[in-house]
Amino acid sequence: MSRIGKMPIALPPKVTVSVDKGNLVTVSGPKGTLKQQFDPDMIIQVEDGHVKVSRPSDQRRHRAQHGLTRALLANMVQGVSVGFTRRLEIRGVGYRAEKRGANLVLSVGKSHPVEFAPPTPDVVFEVDKDGRAFTISGIDKAAVGELAAKIRGARPPEPYQGKGIRYQGEYVRQKAGKTGKTGKK
Template structure:
């Protein structure tokens, strides 16, 4: 039995939820998100709460129940508070700056790496070695952060590269004479 699926999703004031068939649309102060729930799951709105229930007892329905509840909850949190991911640049000469809405980074290559923001994502550079990625879609914020990190992942000998804020990089010992 899914413990996550049993929980109701609280809908705060200022957020409107529309259920049309299997499509759930959440509209809030920061924007609007929609997602199509799997056929095995039924979504009901009762007052200021959303409840999700399985239509039948199958393995797929069991698997999709908790997932669906979490994704709907992420949409509600996204349109009210939004999501943010922080990346750190570690290395001599590694820095980031804004070029209009795009992010421009110097990561030890012979050229600068420019990244235009996907729709619904905004970049900020409070410090030269820090990048903040924010938006209302949790999955898109995380995926954008992962794509930026993939350009120059942290290496184990000196620890240079792009890493998540607070990420611990396992260091290896270098060559010995």
């Protein structure tokens, strides 16, 4: 039995879950609404403030979908009630971020500014005053994480001087640079 799949998901106050035909799940809460289609074989039940996921058999495919379905449902419930955030830092001389309208504009040592638009209206950027750090927040965990990875990919941290965009708390191992010549001619 899946250790993750068998755990019930507690519903916070003001969060409602509805399961339609074919396992189209709609989760609504104070921050917004999320919809997702799940495997029609999975059994999703909403009862007395909890969501329970079970599988019809012990087939390999059903075992694989059991924990995945429960984890995705838990992420949806957390997203509409609390939300998800990802914080990134910018290091390097002249590197900075600014917010223009809803978009994020980065100056990270390229010949042009790099601009990122939020993939959905519920994804929001917040930039610090000094422009050295910013936060991505939204209700969809996958959208927030994917956007953070794309932004980090615009200028990943390099191992010699540590310049670039990194997640908050990310450790970048520093390499030693070239050493001077020591041999005789």
